[in-house]
Structure formats: C-alpha cells, structure tokens
Amino acid sequence: MARRSRPGEGAARPVVIGVAVAWLAVALALPFASVFVAAFADGVPAFFAALSTPEVRHAALLTCLAVLSALGFNVVFGVVAAYAVERTRLPGRGVILTLLDLPIAVSPVVAGLMFLLLYGRQGWFGPLLETMDVRIVFALPGIMLATIFVTLPFVAKEVVALLREIGPAEEEAARTLGASKAQTFLHIVLPNIRWAVFYGSILTAARALGEFGAVSVLSGNLIGKTQTMPLYIEQAYVNYQTTAAFAAALPLTLLAVLTIVAQKALARLGRRNGKESR
Amino acid sequence: MTPRHHTQAGIRVRAVSRSFGGFQALRDVDLDVRSGELIALLGPSGSGKTTLLRIIAGLESHDTGSVEIAGRETTGADAGAHGIGFVFQHYALFKHMTVADNIGFALRMRKAKKTLIATRVAELMALFRLDGLAARYPDELSGGQRQRVALARALASEPELLLLDEPFGALDARVRQELRRWLRRLHDDLGVTTVFVTHDQEEALEVADRIVVMNAGRIEQVGTPEEVFGNPANEFVMTFLGNVNVFHGRVEEDRICVGGLALTDPQLATRVGGPGSVAKAYVRPYDIEVEPQRSSESAVAATVAFINPVGSNVKVELVTADGESVLVELDRERHRGLGLVRDQRVYLRPRAATVFPNEGLDYSI
The missing domain is CATH 2.40.50.140 (Nucleic acid-binding proteins)
Known part of the structure; x- marks a missing residue:
C-alpha cells in the first residue's frame, strides 16, 4: 500500500520526536523524579518517620474515606443517572445531562463556596442543620460532599456514552424473551456496562485522591481533624517541612501512575469488549 | 428428532396509528394474520413495516387502535407478556453469554429446572445445526450461525408467534438464499405463526404464504404472492414488485x-x-x-x-x-x-x- 507523506514525516520527523521527548522530560519525567529525590533527601528513615506521624495517618484515612464515598456514591448514581438519561422517557433527562457538565465547568473552589453558602452556619440550611445537630461544613460530611461533587460526571458520562453506543437492542431482546425489567437490568445492562463503570471508577478515584480546591474550602483544613492528604502536603510545604510534604506526595504520585496504567489497560479491554457488539 | 409443534396464534390489528414526533409511521392500519400463516411485511424503508412488527411484539406502543394476539388484546410496550419470539435485524445476541446461555435465556428467566433447560438447549442446538458451538461467544460465530442462534433463542420458550425483522438483511447473497428456503421449511415443520419484515420483494414472493405490501404508513395490498404480483391493487404495488x-x-x-x-x-x-x-x-x-x-x-x-x-x-x-x-x-x-x-x-x-x-x-x- 502506498503511503502518503504526512506532516511530521521525512526530514522533520526526528525534530518533532525530539521536541516531544524533551517536552515530556521537562514537564513530566523530571517533576516526577524530583518528588522521589525530595522525599528521600533526608534518607530512608526520615521518609518513613515523616509518613508515620499522626497527622499524616489521619489525613490518609480521611482521603481514603473521601475516595470510598465518591466511588460508592458515583457508581450507584452514575449507573442510575445514565440509565435514566439513555433508556427512559423521564422528564428532566436533559437537565441531568447539563448538571453532569457543571462539576467540570465550575472551579472546585467556587463549588466549595457554593456548598458553604448552602450548608455553612450562615448558609441557607445552616440554622436547620444546627437545630438537627448535623455538621456538614468543616467536618467529614463536607469533605465527602465536596469530593462527590467534583467527581460526579466521571462514571455517569462513561456509562451514558456506552449505553448510547450499544443501543437498546439487547435489552429489547431480553424483554421479548420474558425477562422482567429488573432481570433485564441485572442480566443484560449491568454486564454490558461493567467496563464503563470500572473505567469511570478509576477516573473518579484519581480525581478524589487529588482534590484540593473544593475540599479545602469545605473542610476548613483543621490539622488532624479535617485535613486530607493534598491539604496536608500543601501545609507542610508552606511550613518549610519539605521532607514531610514530599514523603506524603510520593504515595499520591504512585497512585496516579497506577491509575494511568489501569486506565490504559481498561481502555484496551473495553475496546475489545466493544468490538464484540458488532 | 421431531420438532415440537407450537401452539398457534392469530393476530388482529385494527385501526392502528403511530407517529414519532411529526413523522406518521402508521396510518389507520388493519391487518389479520391467520394462525399458522407465514406472512411478509414488504415495503420500502420508512413504510412502517418495522413499526407495525414492533407494535405487534409489544416493543412499541400504538397511539390509537387495537392489537389482539390469540384473542387477547395487547396494550402496547409490554414485550414478553405474551408468548412471542422476536428475531432482531442485527440479531441482538447477548454478547457476554455463550451460545448455550443465549438460547437458554428465556427458560432461565422463567426459572425453569436446570435439567429441562439443558435438554431444550441441546434439542434446539441440534435442530438449528449449531452442534459443537455451545461454548462459543457470538463474536466467534459467522453471520449465518448468529442468525440461527437468534432464531433458536427466540423459539426456546415455544412462542405462539414468531416475528422477524429483516431476518436476512445482514447476510451475504448466498447464505440469504439458503436461509430463506430453510425458514420456509422450519415454518412448515413447527407450524408457528410467523411474520417477517423485508424490503426485498424476491424474498417475500419466494417465502411467504401472503404478502402485506406497505407504503408510507399504509397497507396497500394484502394477498398471496400470485395475487399481489399478478393482480396488483394499485400503481405502487405494480411498480414495487418487479420491473x-x-x-x-x-x-x-x-x-x-x-x-x-x-x-x-x-x-x-x-x-x-x-x-x-x-x-x-x-x-x-x-x-x-x-x-x-x-x-x-x-x-x-x-x-x-x-x-x-x-x-x-x-x-x-x-x-x-x-x-x-x-x-x-x-x-x-x-x-x-x-x-x-x-x-x-x-x-x-x-x-x-x-x-x-x-x-x-x-x-x-
């Protein structure tokens, strides 16, 4: 087969590749390496000591809870919302789709402020929450709320895209074969969307792990109480505790790498899975 | 192995209309399908033939009129409530299930005994020449094999009515010819009332007992192949069937x-x-x-x-x-x-x- 020359081929090719590699090195590899270097700058014992303070452990726990709550909520919400949008004639489907874009469009800090305005002591529901003795702002529920909000679109959008692509034929087939709506959902819909749910979950987890802005506003950043890992890292860094900051940053960085690897692997699996439908 | 004789059901469609947004897919359609008949809904694309089939199947609701299957009125959009086997245009096989699981699906859904499901699946696999393919997934099958799995799956629960949407549309010409004759034989063996949609006049003329010629949401003529071809009711039927x-x-x-x-x-x-x-x-x-x-x-x-x-x-x-x-x-x-x-x-x-x-x-x- 004759190949037509495209931009980037021929003489320009080594230059383009060179620039791309150099840029990757400067923008990605070097910063990544620097986290390792800085984390172990004072030696291995100092690294582990920095990671085993009560503040770090508490921050890690909070971050884990935030991630788990975001995963738990968004898997359920994402599947239900996507199914409602793509497979029902419920009114308000367009509204759901629009709302799913909101967390991406709105700055996380602004999102945090919005919740503060609603649930803060001076907020709309503040007095009501106070009489019920429920604390959302500057407490764990606030952290979870902020994390759930910023990760809201990831599972839902993946599942919406997949449901749209595969179409309703298999579900209709199941219905004609006597399956109830619940059986159809369980035996046909869920197996078909499982890769999209996994994929969306990974994106959700990655975003939840690193969320700073919205959580920072809503949690109040109280050390040992409402401080998550990203908040801890930032505070340690501005307080010149470089080793502590980078030691805490290292696990987050490794998790990010793991996420990308998992994402790529799943994308490949998903593609293969998608091919089966045709 | 002797194929089972299915119970048969007739279909009675009266004054059925259906529109999608501004598009009138069906206009005041009346149709009677006698039990045990093999009927083709023939028409150009957009003539409403698939919509009519889907309404009979309960996959689509109708705006006005009534549909009765074996004397029971269907209220629309209640697929599965009445014994209907439906074969989709692109088969719609469950791609995450094996051939055997696809065929046994209807029986599993009604919680039949495992041994009964296994016997029935084996029986259908033999009848549809699918031996040895039980553990395959749909993407490991040829077009003709997928088509036969779809038919076997639709017939597993012994429906009174078999509906097929462009059953041979996605196959190449040779396989199509073969499956056409085979569908005719299958129908004669099982005796199940069968309605299939096609835009291919040759297919309809060759296979069906009677042909329903549709155009722009209306039925133009109903008759045997000889009747619609030899004595067309109007210009549309005359020009649509043959040169x-x-x-x-x-x-x-x-x-x-x-x-x-x-x-x-x-x-x-x-x-x-x-x-x-x-x-x-x-x-x-x-x-x-x-x-x-x-x-x-x-x-x-x-x-x-x-x-x-x-x-x-x-x-x-x-x-x-x-x-x-x-x-x-x-x-x-x-x-x-x-x-x-x-x-x-x-x-x-x-x-x-x-x-x-x-x-x-x-x-x-």
Missing part, C-alpha cells in the same frame, strides 16, 4: 391508446374512467413481443440500446421513437432466434397491460 414499463395514454372504448399502440386490460372499465380519460398502462418486461418487422398496426418502433444476456432471461433495453426507454425480457431461445444487435430497429408489441388512472403516485423507494 415494469409505464406508458401514458388515453382511454378509447375498451382499450387504452398509447401512441400507435392499443392495449387491453380486462379490468380496464373498473379501474379507470370512461372514454377520453387519461390513464397509465403498465406492461411487464416479459409481456412485450419483439418483432423484426411490423406485423400489426398495434406495434411501436424502437431501437435496441443495451443487451444484458446474463441470467435466465435476456434483458433488452430499447428506446422508442418518442425517446421513452422500454425494458424487455426475452427467453434465451427467442433471443437467439431474433439475433438482436445494438442500434437495430425493431417493433414492440405488448401482449398484456395493467391500466391505472393517471393520478399522482405517492410513494418513495
């Missing part, structure tokens, strides 16, 4: 005169107005005689434009003196006898015609 030449003419007594031709149609009087009215005469390509010399008054001169000698008949395209193009089919022997060549001048003499009044034809293909 046809059209001549514009004027009615004179019991004939229609087209240029120098005088054509007769036994039903002329019932179809068109009195003498002097304008009408169209439709002549099938095999109903035209080609003669090297003018043998009668009623013949029109034409020039051979193109000869296609491939197939059981030789197709000859000619152009009349008025510039109208005419298609003629000759059997091979007659063609040899005539020894036609391009640009040869000959005379055409139609043997039979079907006449319709000259009204606007409202259809699209």
Whole structure:
C-alpha cells in the first residue's frame, strides 16, 4: 500500500520526536523524579518517620474515606443517572445531562463556596442543620460532599456514552424473551456496562485522591481533624517541612501512575469488549 | 428428532396509528394474520413495516387502535407478556453469554429446572445445526450461525408467534438464499405463526404464504404472492414488485391508446374512467413481443440500446421513437432466434397491460 507523506514525516520527523521527548522530560519525567529525590533527601528513615506521624495517618484515612464515598456514591448514581438519561422517557433527562457538565465547568473552589453558602452556619440550611445537630461544613460530611461533587460526571458520562453506543437492542431482546425489567437490568445492562463503570471508577478515584480546591474550602483544613492528604502536603510545604510534604506526595504520585496504567489497560479491554457488539 | 409443534396464534390489528414526533409511521392500519400463516411485511424503508412488527411484539406502543394476539388484546410496550419470539435485524445476541446461555435465556428467566433447560438447549442446538458451538461467544460465530442462534433463542420458550425483522438483511447473497428456503421449511415443520419484515420483494414472493405490501404508513395490498404480483391493487404495488414499463395514454372504448399502440386490460372499465380519460398502462418486461418487422398496426418502433444476456432471461433495453426507454425480457431461445444487435430497429408489441388512472403516485423507494 502506498503511503502518503504526512506532516511530521521525512526530514522533520526526528525534530518533532525530539521536541516531544524533551517536552515530556521537562514537564513530566523530571517533576516526577524530583518528588522521589525530595522525599528521600533526608534518607530512608526520615521518609518513613515523616509518613508515620499522626497527622499524616489521619489525613490518609480521611482521603481514603473521601475516595470510598465518591466511588460508592458515583457508581450507584452514575449507573442510575445514565440509565435514566439513555433508556427512559423521564422528564428532566436533559437537565441531568447539563448538571453532569457543571462539576467540570465550575472551579472546585467556587463549588466549595457554593456548598458553604448552602450548608455553612450562615448558609441557607445552616440554622436547620444546627437545630438537627448535623455538621456538614468543616467536618467529614463536607469533605465527602465536596469530593462527590467534583467527581460526579466521571462514571455517569462513561456509562451514558456506552449505553448510547450499544443501543437498546439487547435489552429489547431480553424483554421479548420474558425477562422482567429488573432481570433485564441485572442480566443484560449491568454486564454490558461493567467496563464503563470500572473505567469511570478509576477516573473518579484519581480525581478524589487529588482534590484540593473544593475540599479545602469545605473542610476548613483543621490539622488532624479535617485535613486530607493534598491539604496536608500543601501545609507542610508552606511550613518549610519539605521532607514531610514530599514523603506524603510520593504515595499520591504512585497512585496516579497506577491509575494511568489501569486506565490504559481498561481502555484496551473495553475496546475489545466493544468490538464484540458488532 | 421431531420438532415440537407450537401452539398457534392469530393476530388482529385494527385501526392502528403511530407517529414519532411529526413523522406518521402508521396510518389507520388493519391487518389479520391467520394462525399458522407465514406472512411478509414488504415495503420500502420508512413504510412502517418495522413499526407495525414492533407494535405487534409489544416493543412499541400504538397511539390509537387495537392489537389482539390469540384473542387477547395487547396494550402496547409490554414485550414478553405474551408468548412471542422476536428475531432482531442485527440479531441482538447477548454478547457476554455463550451460545448455550443465549438460547437458554428465556427458560432461565422463567426459572425453569436446570435439567429441562439443558435438554431444550441441546434439542434446539441440534435442530438449528449449531452442534459443537455451545461454548462459543457470538463474536466467534459467522453471520449465518448468529442468525440461527437468534432464531433458536427466540423459539426456546415455544412462542405462539414468531416475528422477524429483516431476518436476512445482514447476510451475504448466498447464505440469504439458503436461509430463506430453510425458514420456509422450519415454518412448515413447527407450524408457528410467523411474520417477517423485508424490503426485498424476491424474498417475500419466494417465502411467504401472503404478502402485506406497505407504503408510507399504509397497507396497500394484502394477498398471496400470485395475487399481489399478478393482480396488483394499485400503481405502487405494480411498480414495487418487479420491473415494469409505464406508458401514458388515453382511454378509447375498451382499450387504452398509447401512441400507435392499443392495449387491453380486462379490468380496464373498473379501474379507470370512461372514454377520453387519461390513464397509465403498465406492461411487464416479459409481456412485450419483439418483432423484426411490423406485423400489426398495434406495434411501436424502437431501437435496441443495451443487451444484458446474463441470467435466465435476456434483458433488452430499447428506446422508442418518442425517446421513452422500454425494458424487455426475452427467453434465451427467442433471443437467439431474433439475433438482436445494438442500434437495430425493431417493433414492440405488448401482449398484456395493467391500466391505472393517471393520478399522482405517492410513494418513495
């Protein structure tokens, strides 16, 4: 087969590749390496000591809870919302789709402020929450709320895209074969969307792990109480505790790498899975 | 192995209409399908045939009218409530399930005993020549195998009614031919009332007991293949089924005169107005005689434009003196006898015609 020359081929090719590699090195590899270097700058014992303070452990726990709550909520919400949008004639489907874009469009800090305005002591529901003795702002529920909000679109959008692509034929087939709506959902819909749910979950987890802005506003950043890992890292860094900051940053960085690897692997699996439908 | 005899159900459709947004997919449709019949819904795309099938299946609701299956009225959009097997255009096999699990799905859903499911699946796999494929996934099958799995799956729970949406549309020509005859045999063996949708007139004419010709959301004609082909109810049916030449003419007594031709149609009087009215005469390509010399008054001169000698008949395209193009089919022997060549001048003499009044034809293909 004759190949037509495209931009980037021929003489320009080594230059383009060179620039791309150099840029990757400067923008990605070097910063990544620097986290390792800085984390172990004072030696291995100092690294582990920095990671085993009560503040770090508490921050890690909070971050884990935030991630788990975001995963738990968004898997359920994402599947239900996507199914409602793509497979029902419920009114308000367009509204759901629009709302799913909101967390991406709105700055996380602004999102945090919005919740503060609603649930803060001076907020709309503040007095009501106070009489019920429920604390959302500057407490764990606030952290979870902020994390759930910023990760809201990831599972839902993946599942919406997949449901749209595969179409309703298999579900209709199941219905004609006597399956109830619940059986159809369980035996046909869920197996078909499982890769999209996994994929969306990974994106959700990655975003939840690193969320700073919205959580920072809503949690109040109280050390040992409402401080998550990203908040801890930032505070340690501005307080010149470089080793502590980078030691805490290292696990987050490794998790990010793991996420990308998992994402790529799943994308490949998903593609293969998608091919089966045709 | 003896195939099971399915119980049969008839279908009664009365005044059914359905629109999608501004598009009227079905307009006031009446249809009766007798139990045990094999019926084809034939029409161009957008004629409403698939919508009608989906409404019968309960996959789509109807705006007005009623649908009864085996005497029970269906309320629409309640697929699965009445014993119907449905075969989808692209099969819609469950791609995460094996062939055996696909076929056994209906029985699993109604919580049949495992041993019963296994026996029934094995039985169907044998009947549909799927032996050895039980553990395969749909993407590991050929088009014809997928089609047979879809049929086996639809028949697993012994439905009273089998509905097929363009069952052979996605297959290549050879497999399609084979499956067509096989569907006919299967229907004769099982006796299950069967309705299938097709846009392929040849498929409908070859397989079906009766054909429902649809156009623009309406039923144009219902009849046996002989009836719809030999005695079409209107211009649409005439032109949709098979090739046809059209001549514009004027009615004179019991004939229609087209240029120098005088054509007769036994039903002329019932179809068109009195003498002097304008009408169209439709002549099938095999109903035209080609003669090297003018043998009668009623013949029109034409020039051979193109000869296609491939197939059981030789197709000859000619152009009349008025510039109208005419298609003629000759059997091979007659063609040899005539020894036609391009640009040869000959005379055409139609043997039979079907006449319709000259009204606007409202259809699209």
